[in-house]
Amino acid sequence: MIEIPDTGKGTSIVRLTPARCNIFAVTRNSRTIIIDTGISFDRARIEHALERKALVPEAVILTHTHFDHAGNAAWLQAEYGAEVVVQEAESGYLAAGDTPIPEGTHAVTRGLVSLGNMVTPMFRYEPCHADHVFRETFDLNRFGINGYIIHTPGHSPGGATVVIDGVVAVAGDSIIGTTPGKPFPPFADDVDLLLKSWRKIIDTGCETFLPGHGKPVSLGELREEYEKRSSVSGG
Template identity: 25%
Template sequence: MLNVHSLPLGPVQANCYLVMNERKESLIIDPGGEGEKLIRKISSIGAKPQAILLTHAHFDHIEAVDHVREKYGIPVWIHEREANWLTDPMLNGSKKYIDLPNISVKKADHLFRKEGQMEVSGFTFNLLHTPGHSPGSVSFHFSEDQIAIVGDTLFQGGVGRTDLVQGNEDQLMESITSKLLTLADDTIIYPGHGSWTTPMEERKTNPFLRT
C-alpha cells in the first residue's frame, strides 16, 4: 500500500508529492522549489528517496530538482518532448517573469518515451501521456492504490492553462476526457496545485468540463 504526502513548494505553491511504500522507499514527484524544506519533510517522515519523476518541466515544478538529486544521488525522469526544457528558461517559463530568476537544471537521466505500465526504482505505475498544458505533460496512475498524480492537466474545479509555450486547448481537453475522467470513479487525483479530487467529482461539478 502506498502513502502519498503532499507539500506545496516555491513561489506559486506547486504541489510536490512523496509517494512512499511500506518500506518507506519513495518517489519524489515535482520538486518545485524550497529544496531544504523538502529535505526536512523527507527526513521527518523517514522517507528513502529512490527517484525524481516530473509531470512536466514548467519552472514551478522543477526548481529544486538539482538540490534534491544531488542530496540523495537519485535519477530524474521526464517525458522526451520536454527533455530540453529543463535547461531552457524560455521553454520552462521562468524567463517570462521579471521577479523570478531564470531557472535551469541539469538534464534528466531518463526519458519517458511511450505510455503504458512502467517500473521505476521498484514502483509500478501506468504512464499516461496527457499533453495540452504542455507537450510532454504526463500523469502517473498507481492503479492498485487508485491514485493518479496529474500535474497541471486537471484541478479540483478547473483545468490546466494552455496559453504557455506549446499549450493546446484541444489536446488538453482530449487528455482529460480520454485519459483521466475514464479512470475509476473514486480514483484519488492529485493535481499540481490545490486539493485532490476524483473523476466522478469533476464529471459532476467542473464548470470547464460540463456540456
C-alpha cells in the same frame, strides 16, 4: 493540510511539505519516489521533510517542467541520487532550465501571461539532465512503485500523469484543485489537446486525482467538467 485517500493497495501518498506546487512522496515497501519539486526557495523545507520522515527518494517524476514544478529536480538528483524522469517533449526545456509559459485559458490569466513574458528570467530554474526520457508510458515498478506514467499533453507539451495502484492519479497542472468544482486549469498551451488528455486520465479508472495546486479532485467532478467542455467544443 491535504487529505489524500489511501489507495487500499499498499502504497502511501503524502504531500511532502507545503511548497510552490504540490510535492507528493509516494512510498511502497520503504521505497520512495517524489512527484514534482517546487522552486529553489522550497529546498530547505523539502530537505527537512525528507529527514523527518526518513525518506530517501530513488526517483523524481516531473508532471511537466514549468519553473514551479522543476526547480529542485537537479538538486534532488545531486543530493539524493534520485533518477529524474520526464516526458520527451520537455527534456530539452529541463536541460536548459527554461520552459515556455502557456497561454491563459481566459482573459484574466491571458493578461498574467503577457506580464510574465516581460519578466521571463524569473521563470528560469536550475538545469537538469533527466536520467529517463519517455514518450507514451513509463513503468514505475523499477522503483518499487506499483504504477506507471502516461503522456497527457495540453497544459504543456510534455505533460505527464502518474497512476498509482490504479486508484490515484497525480496529474500535475492538467487538473487544478484550488477552486472546488472548477478543475480545468487556467493556463494551457492547447485546450483541445488537454481535453483529449482528460479523456485518457478519466480512462485510467482512477477515483481520485491529485492536482499540481490545491486539493484532490474526485472522478465525479472531473467527469462533469469534461462533459461540459467536450459538448461545447463539439466533440
